[in-house]
Amino acid sequence: MIEYKSPDQIRLMRRAGLVVADIHDALRENIAAGMTTKDLDAIALEVLESAGATSNFYGYYGYPGQICTSVNDVVVHGIPGERELQPGDLVSLDCGAVLDGWHGDAAFTVVLPGGDEAVRAERERLSKITRESMWVGIAAMANGKRVNDIGSAIDDFITELPEDKQPDILRDYVGHGIGSSMHQEPDVLNYRVRGRSPKLKNGMVLCIEPMLAAGDQATKVLDDDWTVVTTDGSDSAHWEHMVAKHSQGIWVLTARDGGAEGLAPFGITPVPL
Structure with a gap:
């Protein structure tokens, strides 16, 4: 069942979203070569504790970190630990x-x-394309009629790039609904599929999160049962925002400006509640 939120509940989710934005700001400000991924986890925990919040990752099916730290060929669910970041790493x-x-x-x-x-330069390009594809998907949430319109828009954006410059869209890991729990219906695909999907309705809050690989999209899970890497060892990038749809428009709850900068190229103005 899809959980539809009231305006007051969306406002509460905005508060949680801004804590995530604070974590992102702290990580951007402090991340540097020579740090370990465990150091990054400690920064996130400090922000959470100062906000009176907790991580929804820690303890989730036994996950041991506050955040996921995925480096280079790690797609998602990289566990913070003693890995030392190197100059030029994609994180x-x-x-x-x-x-x-x-x-x-x-x-x-x-x-x-x-x-x-x-x-x-290639890693920066991959991250840039992944970020842009996320905003394409968010714009599709504003203008589309069904959830799968998001994935179709992302897919079209990628396939319109020069063929020799197209990253591959990961199929095994997708976005999701979110609210009173972290992972809810519906799944939010990052690629085009046939068939119908739920209508985009007011009260929906979705995490739109494309993951792109520089090589092939095939992945495998390491022996820790969490860390997902590309099978061919190619780099992967991941961008995600949490977005609410309501009677007056959309609001990017994890963007400090509500999504204004990212949506401006599409002629869309986010509407806060």
């Missing part, structure tokens, strides 16, 4: 918060300065 950081029983969830990718210039 995807998936973060969540629970505040007053409502969940927030968003991810971003950063490429560290230094390292091989050509490798770093």
Whole structure:
């Protein structure tokens, strides 16, 4: 069952979303080569505790971290630990918060300065395309009629790129509904499929989160039962925002500006409640 939120509940989710935005800001400000992924986890925990929030990742089916720290060929669910970040690394950081029983969830990718210039340029390009595809999907949530319109828009955006420059869209990991629990119906695909899907209705809150691989989209899970890597060892990037649809429009709950900058190229103005 899809959980439809009232305006007051969306406002509560905005509070959780802003805690996630605070985590992102702190990570962006502090991340550097030489740090471990465990150091990043500690930064996130400090932000959570100062906000009176908890991580919705920690303890989820036994997950041991506050956030997910996925480096280079790690797609998602990278467990924070002793891995030391290197110059030029591509790092995807998936973060969540629970505040007053409502969940927030968003991810971003950063490429560290230094390292091989050509490798770093390709990683920055992959992150940029992934971020742009996320905003394409968010715009489709504003203008579309059904949930699968989001994935169709993302798919079209990728396939319109030059063929030799197209990243591959991961099929095994998709977006989701969110609210009083972290993962809810409906699934939010990042690619085009046939068939009908739920209508986009007021009160829906969705996590739109494309994951793109520089090589092939096939993945495998490592022996820790969490870490997902590309089978061919190619880099992967991950961007995500939590978006509410309501009677007056859409509101990107995990973006500090509500999504204004990201949606401006589409002629869409987010509407806060």
